[in-house]
Amino acid sequence: MNIEPIFYAPTELEIEQRLNRVQARMAEQGLDYYVAFCPDNIFYLTNFANAVHERPFILVIPSKGIAKFVVPQLEIPHVKTRMVGDIELVSYFEFPAPKGQAWNDRFQELFSVNKRIGVESICPLQIYDEIPGECIRSDIIDDIRMIKSDYEIGRLAYSCDLATKAHNWFLKSAYPGMPLIEMVNSVTGFVFKQLLQDNKEINPLSTRISAVFQPPSVSHDPHNFTNINMVIEKGGPHISIINAVMNGYGAEVERTFFIGEIPENAKKPFEIMLEGRRIAFEIAKPGILMSEVDQKVNDYFKKMGMGDKLLHRTGHGMGVTGHEAPFFAEGYDRPIEKGMCFTIEPGLYIEGIGGFRHSDTILIGEEGPIMLTDGPISIEELTLPI
Amino acid sequence: MNIEPIFYAPTELEIEQRLNRVQARMAEQGLDYYVAFCPDNIFYLTNFANAVHERPFILVIPSKGIAKFVVPQLEIPHVKTRMVGDIELVSYFEFPAPKGQAWNDRFQELFSVNKRIGVESICPLQIYDEIPGECIRSDIIDDIRMIKSDYEIGRLAYSCDLATKAHNWFLKSAYPGMPLIEMVNSVTGFVFKQLLQDNKEINPLSTRISAVFQPPSVSHDPHNFTNINMVIEKGGPHISIINAVMNGYGAEVERTFFIGEIPENAKKPFEIMLEGRRIAFEIAKPGILMSEVDQKVNDYFKKMGMGDKLLHRTGHGMGVTGHEAPFFAEGYDRPIEKGMCFTIEPGLYIEGIGGFRHSDTILIGEEGPIMLTDGPISIEELTLPI
Incomplete structure (x- = not known):
């Protein structure tokens, strides 16, 4: 094996190139947004690894521009320690929460109306049911991940x-x-x-x-x-x-x-x-x-x-x-x-x-x-x- | 604390009583089947703990009678070692698989037509999309689990x-x-x-x-x-x-x-x-x-x-x-x-x-x-x- 082993975190450029590949595929499929819940897909695009529990972490990727990352407020310092790349954090206080202060309130504000939204096959119903717009099941990030940089x-x-x-x-x-x-x-x-x-x-x-x-x-x-x-x-x-x-x-x-x-x-x-x-x-x-x-x-x-x-x-x-x-x-x-x-x-x-x-x-x-x-x-x- | 600690596996009776509670709740909600994918919910009703990976494990609970458990053939001896209670195993060979031999082929055979089927909030779209019938989101097992026996x-x-x-x-x-x-x-x-x-x-x-x-x-x-x-x-x-x-x-x-x-x-x-x-x-x-x-x-x-x-x-x-x-x-x-x-x-x-x-x-x-x-x-x- 003559490949040079690497053990440092991805650069901002590496993360940007991954996002570009995802957005190019979104354009091919006519998607305005893509919603990622799979922790490995989120890690791939942010370098942040989350353990799935009741407080959701969700990455919302628009067709152009930077991704937005819905996270519990509690985790913001943790997210910042690991995150690589230009990503906007959108936080909610706690799960469960009173109406108007919950994760889905913050999440739904990220979409403009009547849009086509890509969703992962592993997306749980409780996330899926909150997505405003026409949902199209498409494993874009999983597909992109198949070819290694x-x-x-x-x-x-x-x-x-x-x-x-x-x-x-x-x-x-x-x-x-x-x-x-x-x-x-x-x-x-x-x-x-x-x-x-x-x-x-x-x-x-x-x-x-x-x-x-x-x-x-x-x-x-x-x-x-x-x-x-x-x-x-x-x-x-x-x-x-x-x-x-x-x-x-x-x-x-x-x-x-x-x-x-x-x-x-x-x-x-x-x-x-x-x-x-x-x-x-x-x-x-x-x-x-x-x-x-x-x-x-x-x-x-x-x-x-x-x-x-x-x-x-x-x-x-x-x-x-x-x-x-x-x-x-x-x-x-x-x-x-x-x-x-x-x-x-x-x-x-x-x-x-x-x-x-x-x-x-x-x-x-x-x-x-x-x-x-x-x-x-x-x-x-x-x-x-x- | 004066509660006697227990460390043995649940008895068949304990598992049967849990299933009875689930089926009673299904009757209240007019459900013909309930589909459980959450590994903790499956563990609760079978004593079998699975790690989630690409090969699905799914428990299908009818309104009456025993539950059916869709599992990869590879895991059958493992399932049998841990499982408690009267549960029918339904196996598929591998994921992915040729048409007619896949997990969803075995899964769909378990439902009769035009039925009302309860699904968990965490149910992934790729499971949800294979459920034949009218799906009603209802976290019956999570609800039942809240009160400890x-x-x-x-x-x-x-x-x-x-x-x-x-x-x-x-x-x-x-x-x-x-x-x-x-x-x-x-x-x-x-x-x-x-x-x-x-x-x-x-x-x-x-x-x-x-x-x-x-x-x-x-x-x-x-x-x-x-x-x-x-x-x-x-x-x-x-x-x-x-x-x-x-x-x-x-x-x-x-x-x-x-x-x-x-x-x-x-x-x-x-x-x-x-x-x-x-x-x-x-x-x-x-x-x-x-x-x-x-x-x-x-x-x-x-x-x-x-x-x-x-x-x-x-x-x-x-x-x-x-x-x-x-x-x-x-x-x-x-x-x-x-x-x-x-x-x-x-x-x-x-x-x-x-x-x-x-x-x-x-x-x-x-x-x-x-x-x-x-x-x-x-x-x-x-x-x-x-």
Whole structure:
């Protein structure tokens, strides 16, 4: 990976360019305003991360000029500490509030009459019902976010570098009997220490670190972390998972690994998973439909008799959310573009044997995927000494 | 506090009684179905906690009979591990998906034609737009949740007991120069250790612990935690904050405290804050409007010349969410009822001096508030030795 990692906050220019892209898309769709409630979309356009609770934070973007940001008065100093760019703050005192002093009173004053207003698919009814004008559902900011700017690619490179380091460090420290909680705490500590060393002003509200593993007794069931007392076992397949948003930008790296020995019946599924992964890396190029990547991988798995061992799509987008659109998924017929960022993570799940999945975060370049995360790939490298 | 703490999962009967209350309210409103998307509302009716991501989890409640729960196939074993009660699972393979195999295909099959369907205020447009029938916005589950069952009161008592212990332990260990991160880690560790000791099967997805403090240099700005390098200072007012959801039930306890010495100009605001708090405790009785509690406290603060030192309402509800409806807030004209659970936390914020706020979690009994959390209250008790 030859991309220079970046870890500083976006510049005013970067934020302005994002807003310009949103407003250009609004013009194409004939929208006079756009209403953003999704905290990740708001973060993308303001650098301010809010936790959703009953007091609404809403960004109102006009077709021209600066955005207006409806916020609780209580949060104004907090908003000012993080906000980047020229944005007008519009505050309300509290939620709930007497008539005339509530968030929706301030909000409705921001629109002129009889206008066309774009709204996100995730917009809650209680916000939607207060929007005065004709509402058109359109995920403009989510769409814009799919293509990463140079700055964002640098931020993703930083997160992916650190996720890779933390993951390699975990693989070195894994031992039979290692409790899940030890792994969670040590990897989280490793990442946080580095983040703080690199930038003392990291934002905890835009930082989430998930670092977990599944031993072979549960790895066939990929979303099962019910037993927080689980430990690393002998043999495998184990699956390691690091999925983190670090001060606003995500990364994911996962590996199928063994401790000391490889059960005979795990060798074949591992090789089939690797080949599915190779197919995805080979096909994922600008112009190809995302659905085709998933389809080709699934076709190969089915040909190898693994049709009933699939539980999920081949990959998802990566950026501010850490798990976001677009998707390598059958039925999602959108062309891949240069500058998109995805995970590639086809998986096989076999009860009685275990789960098989590597995940890497990749950037789409001219020629196809550029790996942003890294790690050992072969079964030999991933059979760790006891 | 003489309420027996409970820390076991709800029984099938408890879940059935909750569903019965929802269906009785649906009958009053003439609803044939109710659609729940809010993860806390779903948790309340299923004991299953989901993290919101792009794959929807939706509970569909018919006017009679059992609820149906639309979930991604991938999560079925996870759902089954936690779910309590008689609920039918309806699964879809993946999001996105080809036409005919998507979540909305399975979802729409659950409704018969031309029906009246209740929807939550937080329902996202992308769910709302798929509901076939006449939609009526009505927060039935949120309303039902406001009155706690005996089981819930026991669960809240457990969380509040542990929050009180953790908070007292923090007050004993505080010293000038103590970094915020030390406090975060040690209090979080204290709580987690106890939770695991009491129930090895606690659910991390329904557990969130916020333990922070603000030193006098920032305590006038109550949502400012920007500088994660802040430390406990000499003097005060500092504010300590523990707000946690422990395996599904919340608790909050906060105190204004000093280290070694009390600045002269902090004594008067502390006493005024205490009197505001006393007024709230005195007024908050069944039958009184919630707005009146806030109004009376604010009137007193204004009379004392503190009208411009207010930044928030007197309190919020407490339960599954940890910060939820109903509210002690001007404009919120709803009567207080026995079995409701609130925080009482009027605050004063004075630039150059600092913030003044105690918060306790209380249950509304026949005669008024019953304290579920506890801690020192007077300025003498809250002036900690250096």
